[in-house]
Amino acid sequence: MFQPSQHDVRTFFCQTWAKHQAGEVLAPIETLAAGWMDEHPEYHADLADLPAALAASYSVDEGRTNPFLHLSMHLSISEQVSIDQPRGVRQAVALLAAKRNSLHQAQHEVMECLGEMLWASQRSGLPPDGHAYLDAIRRRATAD
Structure with a gap:
């Protein structure tokens, strides 16, 4: 079973966002992810800064949603629906x-x-x- 690390997940979303913004060709999973990223402009700054994304800690105390968890859940649900x-x-x-x-x-x-x-x-x-x-x-x- 595929079990990406936190680093892997954040890198995937940030790199996909960069490719999407540059108009590069995306793999199917990247296209799906980019669609959900487009739906969440409040995450665009997080997605545009990989070093900050890798260093960030999203605790409940901060009162802020973890954009990478949120987008991962969108992808998971999309996959569940597709199969x-x-x-x-x-x-x-x-x-x-x-x-x-x-x-x-x-x-x-x-x-x-x-x-x-x-x-x-x-x-x-x-x-x-x-x-x-x-x-x-x-x-x-x-x-x-």
């Missing part, structure tokens, strides 16, 4: 996106569900519960 894993996530995200009239907003809500699932897994010591994750997304997609 429909867990089975049914593609439909659930599509329903939520239609309800919110925004794929971006839907992905942010799915991030909350993903975070809850991972937190529960870490707390319990059990593997992540894909069924609970999918149920949480479906509840958001069908709630009034």
